[in-house]
Amino acid sequence: MRGFQRPVAIVASASFETPAEPARNEVEMLLPVIQKAMGEAGLTQQDVGFTVSGSSDYLQGFPFAFVGALDAVGAWPPIRESHLEMDGAFALAEAIAVLQHDNIDTALVYAFARPSRGELDRTLALQLDPYTVAPLNPDARGLAGLQAQAMRDSGRYADVPDVPPTYVADGATAVVLAVGDRARELTATPAWITGIDHRIEAPALGVRDLTTSVSAKRAAEHAGAAGADAAWLHTPYPHQELLLREALGLGDRPVHCAAGPMMVGGLERFAAAARAVAAGEVTKALAHATSGPCLQQNVVGVLEGGK
Amino acid sequence: MTDDVLSAPHLVEYTYTRSTGPVIGTFLTGLRDKEIVGIRGADGRVIVPAIDYDPVTSEDLSEYVPVADTGVVTTWSWNDKPAKGQPLDKPFAWALVKLDGADVAFLAAVDAGSPDAISTGAKVKARWRDERVGSITDLVCFEVTQ
Numbered sequence: 001m002r003g004f005q006r007p008v009a010i011v012a013s014a015s016f017e018t019p020a021e022p023a024r025n026e027v028e029m030l031l032p033v034i035q036k037a038m039g040e041a042g043l044t045q046q047d048v049g050f051t052v053s054g055s056s057d058y059l060q061g062f063p064f065a066f067v068g069a070l071d072a073v074g075a076w077p078p079i080r081e082s083h084l085e086m087d088g089a090f091a092l093a094e095a096i097a098v099l100q101h102d103n104i105d106t107a108l109v110y111a112f113a114r115p116s117r118g119e120l121d122r123t124l125a126l127q128l129d130p131y132t133v134a135p136l137n138p139d140a141r142g143l144a145g146l147q148a149q150a151m152r153d154s155g156r157y158a159d160v161p162d163v164p165p166t167y168v169a170d171g172a173t174a175v176v177l178a179v180g181d182r183a184r185e186l187t188a189t190p191a192w193i194t195g196i197d198h199r200i201e202a203p204a205l206g207v208r209d210l211t212t213s214v215s216a217k218r219a220a221e222h223a224g225a226a227g228a229d230a231a232w233l234h235t236p237y238p239h240q241e242l243l244l245r246e247a248l249g250l251g252d253r254p255v256h257c258a259a260g261p262m263m264v265g266g267l268e269r270f271a272a273a274a275r276a277v278a279a280g281e282v283t284k285a286l287a288h289a290t291s292g293p294c295l296q297q298n299v300v301g302v303l304e305g306g307k
Numbered sequence: 308m309t310d311d312v313l314s315a316p317h318l319v320e321y322t323y324t325r326s327t328g329p330v331i332g333t334f335l336t337g338l339r340d341k342e343i344v345g346i347r348g349a350d351g352r353v354i355v356p357a358i359d360y361d362p363v364t365s366e367d368l369s370e371y372v373p374v375a376d377t378g379v380v381t382t383w384s385w386n387d388k389p390a391k392g393q394p395l396d397k398p399f400a401w402a403l404v405k406l407d408g409a410d411v412a413f414l415a416a417v418d419a420g421s422p423d424a425i426s427t428g429a430k431v432k433a434r435w436r437d438e439r440v441g442s443i444t445d446l447v448c449f450e451v452t453q
Contacts, residue, residue, distance in 0.1 A: 145384025202362030
């Protein structure tokens, strides 16, 4: 998706990450992050046309847990709102589609998670095929290990790193989006999202080529990512940097990799890329996020500076 | 009036029937009889476990293909600390196993004893549960045969 009728920019963002939040619940953790991003943009919730979040109810352990997070936003009088059981970067992609409506010109996107309270490796197994995979309770690290070994066996990669324990951190990220002139009003340095695309591969690990990422490559092509100066990659495990570098044809261009908190790390990569664009450090940035085992789902965005 | 209290039975029940559908159901039923059933994909590949829709074209699939309970490891990782609910309670390998007669591998545990005893390309054979119920866990794990 690119060549938008209504150009969309990231105008503000805020993030918080800690190894294990000891006391505050998800809403309490999220509230200051949203307030900071909204404050930076000079907006209140009543100014926002569309609100969308990414999180996992499995991490909180009860259905519709994400609804409780709306307490951090203030959903009265009623707001227009949506949620994805995915990384917040996929929620950002939804917001951009919604912002193509001509009656909405701002959106708030946020993601949050507090996986330190449970066993993340086991919780993630609940996302897998309920009949042929989930009953085995495979740990996320073990599945990532299958990908790393397949990369070693392929002979295409030098020095594939060992898979460390699954990264666990608590945190939240909030991003404020605005369209065209509204974005120019809200900030002197909008980071325009000139393209964004997300693709998904089959859930069965055996039918995919685990040594590459067809979906990331295709998303990058459709987002118009060729020629980006630098990339912000969401890599839950270190070997995925090598894989994505190759799949996205990044050569030796600078890449900034991070895992980040589950469900948050991808949106945080978009926010980090936007900060670099706003600061004039790069003119065209590629931002990437993933969800699912072994890079099953990927979203790629292109961010550019200028008026 | 107190003699006329209205009453009605109150039955708490779960009124849904969860079905695995014809294709996954055929695969799971096969396991009960120590048979592993794949399905032919749109490109001719034999996919195990059998799945309802082609992973690339999304076409309905219907041609079942029985495969062997022996095969090869196509990739693996070592699990030092088995967790509750995993196939074995001692260290084992997670592996993608491509069964003889199949073109696509699937996730299983391999009881290899040590990481030195497993490698990509290792030949394996299924270890079945004695009392099988038509679940993926009827297949306890695989053992390395050479």
